[in-house]
Amino acid sequence: MRVVLAEDSVLFRQGLARLLADVGITVAAETGDAAALPALIAADPPDVLIADVRMPPGHGADGLDAARLVRERHPDVGVLVLSHHIEAHHAIGLLGDDARGVGYLLKDRVSDVAELTDALHRVNAGAAVIDPEVVIRLVGGRNGGRGGALGRLSERERQVLALMAEGRSNQAIGRRLHLSPKTVESHVRGIFERLGLPVAADDHRRVLAVLTYLRS
Template sequence: MIAEDGVLFREGLVRLFEGAGVEVVAAVGDAEALLAAVEADPPDVAIVDVRMPPGYGTEGLVVAQRLRQGFPDLGLLVLSHHVEAREAVQLIGDDARGVGYLLKDRVSNVLELVDAVERVAAGGVAIDPDVVVRLLGRQPVRGPVATLSGREREVLALMAEGHSNQAICQRLHLSSRTVESHVRGIFAGLGLPATGAEHRRVLAVLTYLRS
């Protein structure tokens, strides 16, 4: 489902997703309409703009928070020109799984957007690096993240963007063994329990965002 007040952009998204083989079950123009549509027939993923009618404030994020509480298995992808740090952190809450936040003007191609939707639908994370930077603000790194090496923090930042180990290898021009070693170092440095690797990645991202 798509919630976007700009009719041209909304219809453009519908055509892009349908052309990529993604079924769009509803496309609405305001946050309350999205809430009603999800309650009537929950989709796999809801894409939400931030500033929507009637007030063009943070209605989209407010409804996204309500959906996250009422439909914990629903993937939520915020797609906006704006970063609202406080509401974004509230949306992520204690579990970043199934949440994404992308900036419209930084989505470079359809496949990138479809990949983010698929990741969020599968319970993964898709956060634009600019969003991460703005969430962190200008505060110094604190807590256990400060104990990590510079390279480990670099790897962790890419994990926060939703990259797999293989994608991190390509971005940093490192071997898979080296990246795996850095990831293990991150888990150890952050004191994360020996649960599933994907769950620990999410916990690591949460720790990073709160640092």
């Protein structure tokens, strides 16, 4: 896999590049300026772009804006955006109407190399990857916290929902939470019933259904 890194912190960027190289992922190019990113991608499109939300030249959401532009111009390039803070509106803005090949992770996840590489491979394969902490914030904000629809979910169901919105299959959720396949299926059915969402067999459609509900 080939990636492009867009991160203005030189130390963080170099550390991330070293981590990726250690697991066999090639860093094709790096930049610390969001304004340079579209041309860099156009010159040699990678498999995945990894971009910080906040970057020069404006130090606002320049990295996120550049990532959106890359998605528009290069739909085959996966995009994984990193952020120091939970900014749910940025996650929703990045997803737009098509969640395929898009990811939004907190920078704390980068310290878990297995988690990061798994996210990159899933984004590269066309899945949506949303940080579980962001999912919980989105659900809580949309439903008024534990007193709304989220309050009708058990703690286990909220854990399943977070993993489901990350794009995890039932099998992967079962492995993560040490649950049997039948138990996971039961939790998923319960979640969709409580949130008023249609059951969908396709994993990607499940993610889109959850995110559509959260955006409404």
